[in-house]
Amino acid sequence: MSHKVLVPFDGSSSSKQAVQFAISSLKERDSILLINVQRPQYEEYQRVGNISKEELDKFYAQRGEEILQKAENDLKESNCKYEKVIKLGLPSLEITKAAKENSAHSIIMGSRGMSPVLSNALGSVTYSVLHLAPCPVTIVPCKE
Template sequence: MLTYKKILVPYDGSEHAKKALAQAVGIASAGKDAKLFIASVCNMVSAMSNFDQVSIAEGVLTTKLSEDLEEQCKSDLKEAASAMPEGIEHEEIYEVGSPGPVLLNMAEEHGIDLIVMGSRGLGPLKGIFMGSVSSYLVSRAKCPVLIVK
C-alpha cells in the first residue's frame, strides 16, 4: 500500500472540504508518521469582485467585508483543527491570495506527497475552493491530488 507522509488538505468549511478532511485523516492514520497540513486560503480579490457594481463611497464596506472574510477563513481553520483525532499530527496554514497558486506553492514548500481536497467549496464570498481550483491543482501539482465529492 502507498503511504503518504505529508498530506495537504485545503479547507473552507464546506461539506466537500469536511469529507476531504475525513479522507485525509483516514489516509494519515493508515500510514506511519504521516502529517496533515490543513490550509485555509482567503481569496479577498474574488470575494471583492462580486461587489464591482456596488458603489462604495467609503472604504467601510470593503474593509468590513475583508475583515469578515478573513475572520471566516480563520474560523474554518480552527474548526478543522478541532475535528482532528488524537494521534494525528497536523499543522494549520493560513494565507491570503489566489487559492490555486497559493496551494501549489504550499505543496512545493512543504514537500507534500498528496493533496486531498473537496470537489467544490462554498463560493467566493464565504468559501475559497471551486471546481476550478481542484482542476488547477490536478493539472499543475507535482504530487497526486485526490478529489473528494
C-alpha cells in the same frame, strides 16, 4: 518515512469529507498540512473605503482561522499530527505553492468548494489544482 499531506479546507461539506478521508489514510508518522486560502477583494488598493489593507488582511486571517477551527476539532479527536496555514490569494495558486514549499507528498481535497458551482464535475479550484499540482492529487467526491 513520514509524509506530509496537504488538505485545502474552505468549510464546505466536500472539504470536511476530504479531511475525514485524509485522517483515515494517514500512516502513523504522517502529518496533515491544513490550508485555507482567503481570496481578498482589494488586490490593487492600499485602502478600501476607510479600511487599510493591513486591517483587511487581519480580517481575512481571522476569517480563515474561524474556518479552519471546524476541521481542527476532527483532527484533534483523531490525534493525528497537523499544522495549519492561512494564505491570501488565488486558491489554486496558493494551494499548489504551499504543496511545493512544504514538500507535500500529496494533496487530498474535495471535489467542490464554497464558490458557486459552474459544472457538475469539479469545482474550478479543484480543476486548477489538478493541472498545477507538483504531487499526486486525490479528489474526494461530495456525498451530497
